Amino acid sequence: MAGLRFDLRDTPPEAEALRGELRAFLAEQGRDWGPMVRGYSWMGFDRDFSREVGKRGWIGMTWPRAYGGGERTALERYVVLEEMLAVGAPVGAHWIGDRQSGPLILRLGTEEQRRDFLPRIVSGDLAFAIGLSEPDSGSDLASLRTRAEKVPGGWKINGRKVWTTNAHRCDFMIALLRTAPAPDPKQKHQGLSQFLVDCRSSGITIRPILDLVGEEGFNEITFDDVFVPDSMLVGQEGNGWEQATAELAFERAGPERYLSSLPLLTAALDDLRDEPAAPEAVGRLLARAGTLRQMSLAVAGMLQDGKTPAREAALVKDVGNDYEQALPETLRKLFDPARTPDEVQEMQRIMTMVARSYSLRGGTREILRGIIARQLGLR
Amino acid sequence: MSDDLRTILLEQVERLLADRAGPDLLRANERGTWPEALWAEAEALGLPTALAPEALGGAGLGWDDAVAVWQALGRHASPVPLGESMVAAALLAAGGIAPRAGLLGLAVGNAPVAWGRRAAAVVMVSAGTVLLQPGPATRQGTAHYSREPADLAAPGVPSEEGRLPDAFGPDAALLAGALLNAARIAGALEAVLDMTVEYANTRKQFGRPIGGFQAVQQLLARCAGEVAAAGVAVANAGRAADRHGLAAAEFEIASAKVVAGEAAGTGADIVHQVHAAIGFTDDHPLHLFTRRMWDWRDGCGAERVWAARIGKAALTRGGDRLWADLTAR
Numbered sequence: 001m002a003g004l005r006f007d008l009r010d011t012p013p014e015a016e017a018l019r020g021e022l023r024a025f026l027a028e029q030g031r032d033w034g035p036m037v038r039g040y041s042w043m044g045f046d047r048d049f050s051r052e053v054g055k056r057g058w059i060g061m062t063w064p065r066a067y068g069g070g071e072r073t074a075l076e077r078y079v080v081l082e083e084m085l086a087v088g089a090p091v092g093a094h095w096i097g098d099r100q101s102g103p104l105i106l107r108l109g110t111e112e113q114r115r116d117f118l119p120r121i122v123s124g125d126l127a128f129a130i131g132l133s134e135p136d137s138g139s140d141l142a143s144l145r146t147r148a149e150k151v152p153g154g155w156k157i158n159g160r161k162v163w164t165t166n167a168h169r170c171d172f173m174i175a176l177l178r179t180a181p182a183p184d185p186k187q188k189h190q191g192l193s194q195f196l197v198d199c200r201s202s203g204i205t206i207r208p209i210l211d212l213v214g215e216e217g218f219n220e221i222t223f224d225d226v227f228v229p230d231s232m233l234v235g236q237e238g239n240g241w242e243q244a245t246a247e248l249a250f251e252r253a254g255p256e257r258y259l260s261s262l263p264l265l266t267a268a269l270d271d272l273r274d275e276p277a278a279p280e281a282v283g284r285l286l287a288r289a290g291t292l293r294q295m296s297l298a299v300a301g302m303l304q305d306g307k308t309p310a311r312e313a314a315l316v317k318d319v320g321n322d323y324e325q326a327l328p329e330t331l332r333k334l335f336d337p338a339r340t341p342d343e344v345q346e347m348q349r350i351m352t353m354v355a356r357s358y359s360l361r362g363g364t365r366e367i368l369r370g371i372i373a374r375q376l377g378l379r
Numbered sequence: 380m381s382d383d384l385r386t387i388l389l390e391q392v393e394r395l396l397a398d399r400a401g402p403d404l405l406r407a408n409e410r411g412t413w414p415e416a417l418w419a420e421a422e423a424l425g426l427p428t429a430l431a432p433e434a435l436g437g438a439g440l441g442w443d444d445a446v447a448v449w450q451a452l453g454r455h456a457s458p459v460p461l462g463e464s465m466v467a468a469a470l471l472a473a474g475g476i477a478p479r480a481g482l483l484g485l486a487v488g489n490a491p492v493a494w495g496r497r498a499a500a501v502v503m504v505s506a507g508t509v510l511l512q513p514g515p516a517t518r519q520g521t522a523h524y525s526r527e528p529a530d531l532a533a534p535g536v537p538s539e540e541g542r543l544p545d546a547f548g549p550d551a552a553l554l555a556g557a558l559l560n561a562a563r564i565a566g567a568l569e570a571v572l573d574m575t576v577e578y579a580n581t582r583k584q585f586g587r588p589i590g591g592f593q594a595v596q597q598l599l600a601r602c603a604g605e606v607a608a609a610g611v612a613v614a615n616a617g618r619a620a621d622r623h624g625l626a627a628a629e630f631e632i633a634s635a636k637v638v639a640g641e642a643a644g645t646g647a648d649i650v651h652q653v654h655a656a657i658g659f660t661d662d663h664p665l666h667l668f669t670r671r672m673w674d675w676r677d678g679c680g681a682e683r684v685w686a687a688r689i690g691k692a693a694l695t696r697g698g699d700r701l702w703a704d705l706t707a708r
Contacts, residue, residue, distance in 0.1 A: 283690025369600035
């Protein structure tokens with residue numbers, strides 16, 4: 001179909017060997033994770049947990065040993081991710097670094113940047129934030145206006161970033177900034193560059209934004225004459241758009257794009273045994289979950305082969321978002337408020353709220369479908 | 380089957396269908412005209428018996444290979460009951476019976492037999508035994524949507540019977556038939572999506588191709604997601620059937636039937652919406668595909684039947700086993 005291929009992949013035996021270890025670890029770590037932790041899933045931020053994950057070698061697993069990585073395969077990493085997500089582990093403190101910032105530094109960073117940052121991501125000590133959206137630049141990302149001006153020895157940043165998950169708890173962000181004016185409005189993708197920015201630099205103000213769940217999940221970041229040394233430019237000056245697009249492919253490729261609400265199905269299942277409508281509804285959910293897992297594995301396999309499956313990832317994210325967004329509502333219709341346990345209903349309510357974000361973060365449904373439509377050849 | 384052989388086989392199937400199939404043939408089928416030339420060439424390629432082992436005169440194709448062939452058939456709206464005949468031959472062979480020449484009708488439960496009036500024999504499974512009943516089925520009527528012949532396997536005395544291996548289970552015919560229908564849906568969906576993209580890029584309104592409108596793009600992107608899901612689900616089911624046997628692949632086959640069935644519904648809605656009035660006409664070939672998809676999603680267990688089966692199994696196993704079971708294969 002229009003150049004979109006999903007070849008089935010198997011998880012290799014060495015990845016399967018990890019599963020048992022992960023399940024034991026997560027059962028132990030997760031003893032006290034209530035509905036809020038599991039419902040908030042990968043937006044949850046727990047440095048202690050991330051350091052424990054790091055100790056076991058489960059961050060930066062595929063990276064070279066020289067930078068602290070494990071030189072494991074993408075499919076082994078996939079198994080780690082899906083095990084974490086399936087139980088709603090609070091992975092936010094290492095998630096962004098492992099998934100996109102680290103790979104970006106590994107691919108395009110200087111040797112100095114790699115040696116400086118990657119080992120600290122691997123240990124779970126360094127938490128990364130994403131620096132893309134701005135108040136006036138959401139889906140139209142390339143219209144962003146936060147600028148970095150050349151000054152002696154570095155760059156001076158002014159402007160604002162927003163919707164930055166956990167920025168107030170993070171150490172660094174990779175910010176996409178305008179370093180040269182666009183030649184004309186149609187070429188706004190030019191003149192953008194990416195920088196490693198210390199979230200505690202002088203001139204940075206981070207204001208947490210309360211979300212509808214009642215959590216301070218994301219932030220607005222104001223840059224007021226923030227100095228960043230030359231050594232913090234990532235990749236090539238002016239090449240930021242291509243770099244960020246590849247970064248988004250990593251962001252969209254993972255199993256978090258269908259698994260976010262699975263912990264609710266697991267928690268609810270036992271109390272649905274006597275519900276006459278449950279078998280069909282649960283069966284439909286499982287049929288899709290198994291299929292999405294294979295689609296997601298196919299994308300992981302492409303990453304393993306060194307490809308950048310940007311379009312396939314967009315498609316799986318779109319189908320997966322529909323799924324994880326619908327799941328809490330499907331289960332709600334099966335619940336009996338008088339009989340379904342409070343904890344299960346509480347998780348359902350949290351996920352109903354959080355699920356709004358599924359089809360927004362990492363590219364809205366509409367933007368993803370635009371990418372898919374172009375791939376289909378629609379103009 | 381090796382990748383090379385499989386590629387050659389699929390090329391042969393594609394070429395045969397590209398040469399012989401098409402809207403005119405499908406319309407003739409709907410008038411009850413048997414696609415003689417197409418069937419003869421399919422037989423010449425050994426396709427009807429391809430799932431039987433070589434020792435029994437087949438090509439030793441696996442379920443995974445069969446799924447690929449059935450998807451190709453679906454891309455051409457399955458102009459000949461080759462899929463049913465392949466399943467029937469596979470079941471016979473599994474029961475130790477060499478499949479005979481000519482069309483084998485497949486009777487699953489009480490469902491009508493596609494083109495049974497033309498069959499050399501009808502094959503059915505009862506309590507783990509595969510039965511071969513010689514002669515054609517009784518002329519009955521037509522399928523609900525496709526309007527192709529659908530006949531009645533009258534009760535009779537089987538001329539041959541064979542015990543199926545345990546790996547096939549008591550529902551072997553139903554499982555294989557469900558896999559066939561899901562695979563054909565996946566193929567047909569690819570074809571109608573391609574047709575619709577081409578139409579959207581050609582049909583102009585407000586001075587430009589309608590495919591340039593976001594409203595249309597969003598619909599077709601959603602359709603592409605369903606098409607991709609159906610394709611992955613059937614490939615996964617074929618692989619599972621080869622690895623674990625039909626009976627033990629029930630979860631994957633059921634999932635494929637559910638996902639493909641849902642995709643058939645959503646996909647048909649979208650491609651008709653984009654084609655608008657022209658796609659509602661008898662003249663336009665779109666309905667030759669969509670009507671068949673609606674038959675296939677009902678055939679051998681509609682979505683709700685298979686969903687309830689795997690849902691019930693999961694509910695019995697309980698929440699603690701859910702994720703472990705999902706990742707166990």
